Amino acid sequence: MRGLAHARVRGGLGIVASCVVGAAAILAVNVLIMGLSLVASDFADAKGVGPEAEEVSRALTGQDGSYALSADVTQALRDHGCWALLIDAGGQVAWGLDVPADVPASYALADVASFSRWYLSDYPVSCWRYGAGLVVVGAPRYSVWKYSVSSSIKSLGATALLLPVVFLADLVVLVVLARLFARRSWRQRDNARNEWVAAVSHDVRTPLAVVVADASELAGSQRLDGPDRARAERIVAKSRETAELLSDLNTVNRLRYAMEPVDAREVHLAAVLRLVVAGFLDGGAGGCELELDVSPAAEDACLRGSEALLRRMVTNLVGNSIRHNPQGCHVRVSLDVRGGLLGTALGRRCVLTVSDDGRGFGAETLSTLRHRPGDELPEHGLGLVIVRRIAAAHGGRAGFANDERGGCSCTVELPIVARRA
Template sequence: MKSLRKIITRSILLTAAIALLLVAINMAFTTNWMFKYSGSQPLKYAIADISDGLSSVDGTYTLNAAATTMMEEQYAWAMLISRDGQVIWDKNLPGDIPRHYTLTDVASFSRWYLNDYPVSVWEHPDGLLVLGDPKNSIWKYNITSTEDTIAHVPGLMTGFLILNVLSALVLALFLGLWLYHKLKPLYNGITALPKKEPLSLPTGGVTGEVSRILNETSVILSQQEQQLAHRDQARTEWIAGVSHDIRTPLSMVMGYASELESNSSLPATEQNQARIIRQQSQRIKSLISDLNLASKLEYHAQPMELARVSPAALIRGVAVDFINDGLPEPYSLSVDVPEEANGPILLCDQALIRRALTNLIDNSIRHNPRGCAIKLSVTKSTDGLVLKVSDNGKGYPPELIKNSGGLDESPLLGNHGLGLIIVRRIMKIHGGNIVFENLPQQGCATSLLFST
């Protein structure tokens, strides 16, 4: 639910930011428009400069160069009306402009238009200077307002801005709540999918199509879950049944092979063959046991018998068992338990942890036929204990170390059999972790990490 709230909060903030941005853009656009187009209007000082540049010599009027440039840049035509209403000077004067005006005519066009030409006027010593623009080029409209209204304009603008901001925030809040109401069922449905819970979301409204897809996905996942559970149950039962059916005839083969091996009346060659049969039968029995245990561990069918165990005593017991069973000559087995590691107690299934350590030692022996030095150790870590099995043999293949942390267990299978897979699954049901590494000098190490 926190994720949904975060999404809704961000949506509200984003909507508010967009609304405020639109307000700012509108204000900037309006301000720019006002400055741009108001700036194109003739300036009073420019009209005055043009008027000052118009002079008369012996009754002939002349517009100097500077005034001519200003006039041509800002206006289309100009004329000077004398005090008796007669046009006494003009420049680029259109043909439809009269050349004589009464006082009423002057009062009419001085602030607006003359024959649809926008005009501006300025006082000249000899009369009235009229500057005109082309038709339909300037819109002139008189706006009259009281002093009180003008005095309230800043407050009105501020209030308008505040109203826009509040409207944007209210809109953002409304959209956020609406979005929250629509997305909440979808969020609950999505979070329920990994839990394999059935969904029945309403399929109406804006999110109806997504809800329908989630409902269908829930049905498909439920069916797949049932199929997988049925398949896994069948496989587990099949493995357990095969293991049980093979165990009896295999025990008989091992028993007869043991009798033949110890029969002194047989030639040495036949006794050796009987020994090989017994050893290989024992290996088959171990493989069947590994397969059955791996299957139970994968589907959590292996019962856990948790007990408080001393890890130091545990690894010493495993080492003693190997030595008592007759460790081959090229191999050596040592135990390293520092003083601080004697105290901690580990809550675990002792038989399974012994099996994990045994598998790791067997793996070192199997993959180093010329012998190696194997060491069992226990150390304290920052958040638990580490049981480690290391050797100075040829080490692990690089692909095993690279891919051992993923979900795919095939790199652990390789030519290592089920031993490493069983170790990993034992650590998984204990809530621990396993790390495979090659040592810098020579050999490899496997660390079993327990949290305490």
């Protein structure tokens, strides 16, 4: 059903849009969390790790080969279990504070290049220039992770391009998961609603049939006087109207959830119109006059779909005019063909119009019919909602309007299929 397919596409696009917003929000939250983590980490490092080599170098004074470190920096180093040393230009340790025994006393250029980048005897260290020498401050083993990372500009560019790819991959996963959960939720909801409608219809149909039978018997009884017999006839009429309403409810429910099959059969709409109009004339059209006008071009127009549903659609349209105009009106049913693209058969459509000169649609009913169909059933005009959904199920559309001169019209356009040889 094309109408149902459109509804599912709209639902799918809504899910995708929600997932895009959700993925963007998740990405923003992740970036924020990472930023806050880095700030918190730097703040914790500032308090949890002792003085760096730069601070020690500024606090270190020396003259004639004798060096002294300020008392506050010395205490800060010891409070954090750190040590410090000064390597002179010849690679020898010229000064030291609490230097562990396994730390060498002399260094070559290769040693300096190694520990300035990584570790010195497994101690994480920091280095800072002091005159011609080098101040080295070491922290306890396994207290600091230290690793120097470098990357080419090309690699950084590739990494920058990888971020959107990762974002799109996360988005795809999010869409798939959301779709799976949504389909499961929709299926459960649809099953629950279908079961509820079927149960209510079944439970009401049986006592309603009893009411119709008893009221019909009373209406035909000779023991009742005129007013009582008329009252019994009204009970029969309203009971049958309620039965039709239950049938409409079941039909609209099946169409909403694709439970009503559209038969892949060729249907002559002109024949369907004659059958429906004849049924109303035989069964009584109240005080209404019925007129049927089928153009020659529409006589052989063939649709592809369900004859039962199309008959129900036409019955609802004609019955709506009769039911809402008990004072009588003129109902005109017409069928014509609208030409295809550039005069070809491509896009040819049947145009069915049911109009009357009665009281027209109420403002609330017309507003409901002109809005996009939703999940909730309307309080009024259920039969016309079925008309719209049957038209959509056959790839067509239905329009409703009031006539300025009085009355209303319903126009249904349905695609014509090529006749099979």
